[in-house]
Amino acid sequence: MECQICGGSGWIIEEKNGRRTAKRCKCKFLLLSKEYLSSSGIPLRYRKCKFKNFKPETPYQLKALKECKEFFFLYPFTEKGILLFGPPGTGKTHLAAATLRNIIEHKGLKGTFCDFRNLLINLRSSFSSSESTKEILDSVRGAPLLVLDDVGAERNTEWAKEILAEIINYRYTENLPTIITTNLRFDILSEESFVAKFDQRTESRLYDMCKILKVEGDDRRKKRSL
Numbered sequence: 001m002e003c004q005i006c007g008g009s010g011w012i013i014e015e016k017n018g019r020r021t022a023k024r025c026k027c028k029f030l031l032l033s034k035e036y037l038s039s040s041g042i043p044l045r046y047r048k049c050k051f052k053n054f055k056p057e058t059p060y061q062l063k064a065l066k067e068c069k070e071f072f073f074l075y076p077f078t079e080k081g082i083l084l085f086g087p088p089g090t091g092k093t094h095l096a097a098a099t100l101r102n103i104i105e106h107k108g109l110k111g112t113f114c115d116f117r118n119l120l121i122n123l124r125s126s127f128s129s130s131e132s133t134k135e136i137l138d139s140v141r142g143a144p145l146l147v148l149d150d151v152g153a154e155r156n157t158e159w160a161k162e163i164l165a166e167i168i169n170y171r172y173t174e175n176l177p178t179i180i181t182t183n184l185r186f187d188i189l190s191e192e193s194f195v196a197k198f199d200q201r202t203e204s205r206l207y208d209m210c211k212i213l214k215v216e217g218d219d220r221r222k223k224r225s226l
């Protein structure tokens with residue numbers, strides 16, 4: 001059935017202070033955000049992640065929740081993206097997915113969720129198929145908003161390093177917002193540090209592009225199974 005408000009055009013004309021403005025009708029907004037959500041790549045497991053069902057148990061988690069909310073409120077006028085680092089099961093991917101989902105649903109804007117390890121697998125398999133390697137990489141590095149999940153969980157290779165450098169450098173120069181999650185550390189220098197696995201040039205750009213936030217707490221997955 002055609003929308004009663006816009007008659008199916010998807011647009012409404014509003015008149016305010018003598019000025020006529022074309023605005024998206026609610027029906028079109030809903031349609032678009034549904035479409036954007038289903039093509040966002042948010043994994044099934046994280047589809048239900050919201051700010052509301054994130055229960056912070058440590059000051060780190062509280063701060064991370066606040067910053068992600070702030071990012072959502074301000075988006076698309078945010079100055080910096082967000083990088084969440086910390087041990088497994090502390091809610092990093094939950095928060096990243098919730099932020100992206102909110103932006104799609106409430107702002108009607110597009111974004112992409114990309115698991116870094118899956119990306120490398122897809123890129124590798126595209127070498128031997130007709131799927132274009134360039135197309136896959138372009139859709140990730142050029143996404144208007146990118147959630148790059150679980151950086152550093154892949155096998156340590158020069159190639160992985162190059163791919164990440166390529167994505168980060170591109171987004172840095174194009175000023176595109178990025179949310180990153182990783183187990184690699186940014187607070188200490190050890191073999192678990194980001195720089196031990198990737199390079200300094202990439203790390204340096206990340207400091208400029210993202211608010212770097214530590215997320216510590218109990219491993220929720222472990223806790224749930226006890």
Ligand SMILES: Nc1ncnc2c1ncn2[C@@H]1O[C@H](COP(=O)(O)OP(=O)(O)OP(=O)(O)O)[C@@H](O)[C@H]1O
Nearest residue numbers: 053054055056087088089090091092093094220221
């Ligand atoms: N504070 C929290 N409140 C509610 N649910 C949480 C919280 N922290 C984590 N979870 C839930 O616990 C599970 C694990 O969280 P998540 O996958 O976000 O962890 P992670 O920090 O990304 O871990 P990893 O480093 O292994 O990727 C998810 O189902 C998530 O929804």
Ligand SMILES: [Mg+2]
Nearest residue numbers: 092093150181
């Ligand atoms: Mg995760």
Ligand SMILES: [Zn+2]
Nearest residue numbers: 003006025027
């Ligand atoms: Zn309508």
